Amino acid sequence: MGIALTGSGSCTPQVSLDNHGLSQIVETSDEWISSRTGIRQRRLADAETSVCAIAVAASKQALEMAQIAPTDIDLIILATSSADDLFGTASQIQVQLGATKAVAFDLTAACSGFVFGLVTAAQFIRTGAYQNVLLIGADILSRWVNWSDRGTCVLFGDGAGAVVMQANDRDRLLGFEIRSDGTQNACLNLAYRPQPKELVPGVTIAQGAYQPITMNGQEVYRFAVKKVPEVIEKAIFRSNISVEEIDWLLLHQANQRILDAVAQRLKIPPEKVISNLANYGNTSAASIPLALDEALRQGKIKPGDTIAAAGFGAGLTWGATIFQWGR
Numbered sequence: 001m002g003i004a005l006t007g008s009g010s011c012t013p014q015v016s017l018d019n020h021g022l023s024q025i026v027e028t029s030d031e032w033i034s035s036r037t038g039i040r041q042r043r044l045a046d047a048e049t050s051v052c053a054i055a056v057a058a059s060k061q062a063l064e065m066a067q068i069a070p071t072d073i074d075l076i077i078l079a080t081s082s083a084d085d086l087f088g089t090a091s092q093i094q095v096q097l098g099a100t101k102a103v104a105f106d107l108t109a110a111c112s113g114f115v116f117g118l119v120t121a122a123q124f125i126r127t128g129a130y131q132n133v134l135l136i137g138a139d140i141l142s143r144w145v146n147w148s149d150r151g152t153c154v155l156f157g158d159g160a161g162a163v164v165m166q167a168n169d170r171d172r173l174l175g176f177e178i179r180s181d182g183t184q185n186a187c188l189n190l191a192y193r194p195q196p197k198e199l200v201p202g203v204t205i206a207q208g209a210y211q212p213i214t215m216n217g218q219e220v221y222r223f224a225v226k227k228v229p230e231v232i233e234k235a236i237f238r239s240n241i242s243v244e245e246i247d248w249l250l251l252h253q254a255n256q257r258i259l260d261a262v263a264q265r266l267k268i269p270p271e272k273v274i275s276n277l278a279n280y281g282n283t284s285a286a287s288i289p290l291a292l293d294e295a296l297r298q299g300k301i302k303p304g305d306t307i308a309a310a311g312f313g314a315g316l317t318w319g320a321t322i323f324q325w326g327r
């Protein structure tokens with residue numbers, strides 16, 4: 001069974017914080033942040049804004065573009081690392097959309113979550129199990145950022161993006177490659193720290209809390225610039241096309257220097273590189289569908305265009321998929 005991506009949507013919180021605003025919180029400057037990362041501002045969710053709410057708003061747009069009803073959806077996958085509920089947030093999205101037929105679950109692969117979710121969704125369509133899948137990438141990492149660590153707090157922003165994937169006569173998902181390497185897990189964490197608690201003598205359990213994001217920026221940078229071009233080349237090879245046939249390079253929006261270096265290694269010219277991180281920062285699982293949706297609505301990406309999308313991040317995880325937009 002062939003697969004097509006037929007609808008997209010996105011939602012970001014109203015509140016924005018620019019680099020000047022950040023310099024009131026930590027010792028930094030617009031010059032440092034924009035020259036090292038390309039980021040100029042980011043959107044931040046207030047206390048009333050949930051992952052579910054921005055995911056639902058993005059999903060409604062995607063369903064409208066795909067021209068399908070919520071009741072047509074067979075499966076909802078929410079890629080997130082900042083779920084409203086650790087038991088899963090996808091079923092709250094299901095009920096708010098009125099997707100009564102759909103099964104819904106969360107998938108966590110940090111900033112690779114959207115690509116991992118796309119590959120997961122594709123397997124259900126390929127086998128004929130499901131026809132219509134709603135895939136969402138949504139994160140509110142501002143909940144988990146250490147706002148006194150200038151090495152990380154300048155990077156992240158909040159947002160959501162969604163796509164509709166459908167069974168299609170013509171196969172538009174040409175190839176993929178996804179990878180993990182836990183040996184480098186310590187480079188980037190949002191880890192639970194246990195606190196021992198004795199229930200009765202001899203029975204101790206742990207009740208702790210998640211600790212804010214920690215990162216070794218240089219290690220992550222080196223990893224991304226080496227591994228992302230490799231995985232894209234592998235996905236291109238599996239797609240049986242050449243790199244010249246790629247119309248758009250759509251990378252996880254972490255850092256403009258990473259986008260530039262990856263494009264350079266692949267010999268993809270800058271005008272084919274999608275970038276909106278100046279306005280949103282790194283929105284984790286949301287960044288690829290958010291940038292995709294903007295580029296589609298601006299008329300930049302057109303039906304039939306061939307897109308190489310790649311995610312990378314904590315785990316460590318990374319992956320690429322090659323697809324053509326539309327039916």
Ligand code: COA
Binds near residue numbers: 032152221312313314
């Ligand atoms: N403002 C001002 N100075 C800062 C700063 C900030 N926001 N953050 C760090 N610095 C300082 C450091 O303290 C250091 O000072 P020192 O030389 O006096 O010790 C100096 O700037 C250089 O720090 P360094 O960490 O070496 O900078 P860098 O060139 O590696 O850039 C990143 C830092 C985070 C921008 C870069 O490593 C990066 O983008 N890595 C990838 C991160 C990423 O994308 N993570 C998410 C992946 S999903």
